[in-house]
Structures are given as structure tokens and as C-alpha cells.
Amino acid sequence: MNITKRVSKPRVLISEQDLQRRVTELAKEIDSDYADTTRLVAIGVLKGSVFFMVDLLKQVHVPVQVDFFQTSSYGEGTSPGEVRIRKDIDLSIRGADVLLIEDIVDTGFTLRTILDLLRFRGARSVKLCALLDKVSRRQVEVPIDYRGFEIDDHFVIGYGLDLADYYRNLPYIGIYEGDT
DSSP, X not given: OOOOSXXXXXXXXXXXXXXXXXXXXXXXXHHHHTXXXXXXXXXXXXXXXXXXXXXXXXXXXXXXXXXXXXXXXXXXXOOTTOEEEEEOOSSOOTTOEEEEEEEEESSSHHHHHHHHHHHHTTOSEEEEEEEEEOGGGOSSOOOOSEEEEEOOSOOEEBTTBOBXXXXXXXXXXXXXOSOO
């Protein structure tokens, strides 16, 4: 998609204040749950999780290593859940507690693949922290250990979520109401 003009201001679904309040709550839960860990590795799923991950980890007080993972589907005509690793993690996670940080859980196919891969690589534990959860779109069960907000089936932008790589920098989550 070629975005040649700005879209009108999206309708605010989750305000900047509500995002920051919930991020603080999630960080406290994570601190409590990982208080006794010997090694925590937070892995963000690029690119959408970056804004959420930065705000979250600035408020987590347990020592944490940070890495990133990026996937994409193979394209048209492939079966769901078939993903290609575009950027793999650099750290070894064998024996570590892993916190996977994602912007949104939709069908669940890609996240299920990533979670299974992290477990296969020998992580001591793997938990998922997702900012948004579109339960109505779920096709594969994915356990979300730390959930920011459950949302209806809207196309959302802002706070890391994009439209053709634009609008990630909005400080709130908005509903895009134009053509996609």
C-alpha cells in the first residue's frame, strides 16, 4: 500500500494515560513474578512491540536482558502458521526465563510458532506479554500471561501499531476508519 496523504486523526480507542497506567500495572506484575529469577530475557517482536516494550521495561526492576525477533509469513498461498524468521534473537535462551513481548495477538498462528520455537531452544520458562488481545479473531489458542487490553475487531494504529509502517509514533491507540 502506498500512503501518499495523511489520514484524518483516528478515533482514540485507548488514551495515552490509560496505556501508561496499564503498562505500570503490568511491570509490577512482572517484577513480582520474576523476583527470584536468575536470568530473565525479554524478547520483543519487531516492529510493533518496540514502544510498548521500552515503556514496560523502563519500569521493570529485576535485571533483564533484551533481544528482538522478527517474522513474516511466506506470502500468498501458504498455510496459516507458516512463518519465516527475518531477524532471529542473538542471545542464547537455554535455561533462561523468557518474556515474549508483543503488540497485538490476533489469529495466534505466528505467536504460537514463536512460543514453540523458544521452548524448543531450551528456555526454562516462556511467558507472553501482549499489549492488545483481539479474542474474536483467535484461530489458535495462545496463552497470554500478561494482557494489556482486550479489544474488538478494529484496525488499530499508534503506540507501535502501523498502517504501511506509518503512525507507529502516535502516543495512543486509535481506530483507523479508512480503506486498508
